[in-house]
Amino acid sequence: MAAYTVTFCPSGKSASVAPETTVLEAAAAAGVPLHAPCGGQGRCGKCAVQIAAGVDEVSPAEAAVFSSGELAEGWRLACQARVLGDAEVTVPASSLVAEHRILVDGVGREIVAQPNVRKVALRLPAPTVDDQRADLDRVLDALGGEVLPPRHLAVLQSLPEVLRSSEYKVTAVVAGESLLGLEAGDSSDSAYGMAIDIGTTTVVAYLCHLPTGRVLAVVSELNPQGQYGEDVISRLQLAASGEEGMSRLTGAAAEVVNKLIARAARDAGVPAEEIYEVAVVGNTCMTHLLLGVPPLGLGAVPFLPSFRDARTVRAADLGIAINPEGLLFVVPNIGGFVGADTVGVMLAGELDRAAGVILAVDIGTNGEIAVARDGELYACSTAAGPAFEGARISCGMRAAAGAIDELTIDHDVRYHVLGEVAPLGLCGSGLVDAVAELVKAGVVTEAGRMRRAEEVSDLPEKVKRRLVENEGGIEFVLAWPGETDGERAVCLTAGDIRQAQLAKGAIYAGMTLMLAEVGAGPGEMDRLLLAGAFGNYIRPESAIAIGLIPAPAHDRVESVGNAAGVGARLALLSVAERRRAEEIARRTKHVELAELEGFYDQFADAMILRPLPAES
Ligand code: FES
Numbered sequence: 001m002a003a004y005t006v007t008f009c010p011s012g013k014s015a016s017v018a019p020e021t022t023v024l025e026a027a028a029a030a031g032v033p034l035h036a037p038c039g040g041q042g043r044c045g046k047c048a049v050q051i052a053a054g055v056d057e058v059s060p061a062e063a064a065v066f067s068s069g070e071l072a073e074g075w076r077l078a079c080q081a082r083v084l085g086d087a088e089v090t091v092p093a094s095s096l097v098a099e100h101r102i103l104v105d106g107v108g109r110e111i112v113a114q115p116n117v118r119k120v121a122l123r124l125p126a127p128t129v130d131d132q133r134a135d136l137d138r139v140l141d142a143l144g145g146e147v148l149p150p151r152h153l154a155v156l157q158s159l160p161e162v163l164r165s166s167e168y169k170v171t172a173v174v175a176g177e178s179l180l181g182l183e184a185g186d187s188s189d190s191a192y193g194m195a196i197d198i199g200t201t202t203v204v205a206y207l208c209h210l211p212t213g214r215v216l217a218v219v220s221e222l223n224p225q226g227q228y229g230e231d232v233i234s235r236l237q238l239a240a241s242g243e244e245g246m247s248r249l250t251g252a253a254a255e256v257v258n259k260l261i262a263r264a265a266r267d268a269g270v271p272a273e274e275i276y277e278v279a280v281v282g283n284t285c286m287t288h289l290l291l292g293v294p295p296l297g298l299g300a301v302p303f304l305p306s307f308r309d310a311r312t313v314r315a316a317d318l319g320i321a322i323n324p325e326g327l328l329f330v331v332p333n334i335g336g337f338v339g340a341d342t343v344g345v346m347l348a349g350e351l352d353r354a355a356g357v358i359l360a361v362d363i364g365t366n367g368e369i370a371v372a373r374d375g376e377l378y379a380c381s382t383a384a385g386p387a388f389e390g391a392r393i394s395c396g397m398r399a400a401a402g403a404i405d406e407l408t409i410d411h412d413v414r415y416h417v418l419g420e421v422a423p424l425g426l427c428g429s430g431l432v433d434a435v436a437e438l439v440k441a442g443v444v445t446e447a448g449r450m451r452r453a454e455e456v457s458d459l460p461e462k463v464k465r466r467l468v469e470n471e472g473g474i475e476f477v478l479a480w481p482g483e484t485d486g487e488r489a490v491c492l493t494a495g496d497i498r499q500a501q502l503a504k505g506a507i508y509a510g511m512t513l514m515l516a517e518v519g520a521g522p523g524e525m526d527r528l529l530l531a532g533a534f535g536n537y538i539r540p541e542s543a544i545a546i547g548l549i550p551a552p553a554h555d556r557v558e559s560v561g562n563a564a565g566v567g568a569r570l571a572l573l574s575v576a577e578r579r580r581a582e583e584i585a586r587r588t589k590h591v592e593l594a595e596l597e598g599f600y601d602q603f604a605d606a607m608i609l610r611p612l613p614a615e616s
Pocket of ligand 1: 035036037038039040041042043044045046047077078079080
C-alpha cells in the first residue's frame, strides 16, 4: 500500500502513514501531541491546524467550525482531515498539548516503613551428609519456616545455581508470605518500589527505597490515553467498542507506566530489575484499563465497577518492566466512579481516624468528595465536568506554560501567566479568579449574565473597552491579541461563565449534600482538604466569592497537594497502611448524588455566583 509523508511545522517532525489516515493519527505517530478533548469527533475545534494540500475535502464538521475565510486559509480539524498525499501541516501553539505543570508533592505523614516486599540476607549452611535438606527447604527453614515456596517455577529453576555460585550466601526476596526470588550475595539494601497515581489527564510516579521509604525520584507524564478523548466517558466508549479499543487503552496505560519507571530508574541510578513492586491508585476507569478489565459496567446505569477489592497481579503479565517476578498492587475502589484515588486521598488525610467533620475534595478531570464525621465515612463523585481543567471553556487550557492562572481587575486587568510567557489561554484557577473578579466589578451578574458595555457605565475605561460584542454574543477580553502570541485574544464568553457555574454548582451541591449525610452544615465543617493540582492553586477567596466552596470554610481550607499519590506511597511502603486502605474502601458508603432528595434543587441554587450559604 502507498505511504505518504506528513510533516509537521514548526517542529519538522514527520510520519509515514497509509492513505486515509487522519492528520490527528499522523500527529500521534510523529510524536506531535495535539489537543483532542472531544476524542476526535469534530466537536471541540481544539485540534485546528493549517494544511495547504494532500488531504481530502472539508467535512461538514469543519464547515461548522471554521468561517469561509479560515477554510480558504487552509484551516482544518486534524481529527477530520484524511491524508491523500504528502502533506505539510502547520500546528499553532494553541493546538499543541503544552508541557504540563504537575503537582507531585503532597501531604506527608510519618509512617514506619514496613513494605510488602522485603529482602533478607541469609548465610546458609552448605549441605553435608548429616544435613541433606533440599535446596528450597534450606532457604525456607532459614526464613523461619513461615514463608511459602515461590509461586513461579522460574524461581525454583534458578535456585540451585544461585545457591552454589554464591557459596550459600544469598538474599531472599519475600513478598507478603511468599518467596519471590533468590539473589546471590547480600543485596538486602537494593530494594525499590514505585507508587503511581494514574489520573485521567496526568500520571505521577514516585520511586521509593523500600527499606527506608525515601523518595528517590518523582516523575510525571501526560496520560497518552488522552489521544482517545480527554474525559472518562470517551475512554469508556472506546473500551466498549471491542477488543481493539480496549487493547489500545490498556497498551497506552502500560506504555506510560513503563516510561515513568524507566525515567525514574535512570534519574535515581537504580536498575529497573531491582524494582519489585508497583502500587497504583487511579479512578475506577483507569485501574480497570490498566489491568485490562473492560469497564463495561461503568458505561451505563447503575455504573458498576467489575471489581472493588484490592488486586495484586504479576507486573510482567501486564507488560510492566520491573523485576520479572515483581508485583503490581492496585488500591481498592469504593464503587461507581469513586476509585482508588479517592481511597488514597482519604488514607493520606486520615479521614478514617479524624475527629470532627472533615471534607476532602479532589477536583481534577473528575471531581470526588469524601466526608468523615468521627470515623463515619461517605464518598461520591460529582458530575462537575472538566471545566476547571480548561475543557469546554473557549480559551481554556490545562495548567501549563501559557495559561493565565491568576487574575485581578482594578483600573484594568492584571494577570499572571504560567511559565512567564505570552498568554495562550486560561486554566482552572485563572477561570475561578476571572469569574470572581468580573462579578465583583459588576460585569457579570450573580445570575451569570454578562452585561453590555452600556450597562456598566461606572467601570474604568480600560476595563469597559474589554467588553466586546460580535456575532457570537458578548465576550470579555482578558488578553488582547497584542499581548498574546498575536493570533487570537484570550476571552471569556457568556458560555464560559455558564460552564463555570455548572461545574461549581455541582461541586458545591455535592459538598453540602455530603455534609448533610453526616448531619452537618457548611458552618460545622472542621477542616476542608482540597486535593489535586487545581485545589492547590485556586485562591480560596475567589472560590468563596463565587460560591465554589462554602463561605465559612475560609480559615479551614488546607491544600493537601497530590494526596492520591501520597496514598499510593503509603500503600507501597506499609502493609499496615495497605490494610487500612482496604478497610477505608470497605467502610466508606458510596453515595449517588443524583439519587439524593433535593439534589437538583441544591444544584440549581448553587449556580448563583456569590458566597454560599447566603451571608446573613
Ligand atoms: S474537533 Fe478535533 S479533536 Fe475535537
